[in-house]
Amino acid sequence: MPWSTPFDDPIALRSGGRLATLQQAADYVMALPEKVQHEAHWQIAVENLINAAETGGGWLMFARIAMMRALNADGKEG
Numbered sequence: 001m002p003w004s005t006p007f008d009d010p011i012a013l014r015s016g017g018r019l020a021t022l023q024q025a026a027d028y029v030m031a032l033p034e035k036v037q038h039e040a041h042w043q044i045a046v047e048n049l050i051n052a053a054e055t056g057g058g059w060l061m062f063a064r065i066a067m068m069r070a071l072n073a074d075g076k077e078g
Contacts, residue, residue, distance in 0.1 A: 001056035007064045041070040
């Protein structure tokens, strides 16, 4: 499944933006400070994004959920 694959529903960000594809979600995580990227909830999100890109299927939904949980865990977005 290509990284350009869209989520069924884009993830709305409190900042007004949105994450519509696996690539946009991955870019969002990679733009976070390195220390934040290593927090467990972001690591889980990254693992699910990779699984979605490599396997497809239900992993796309899991990746979306993991991203939303990570955003909410930080209390910044979601």
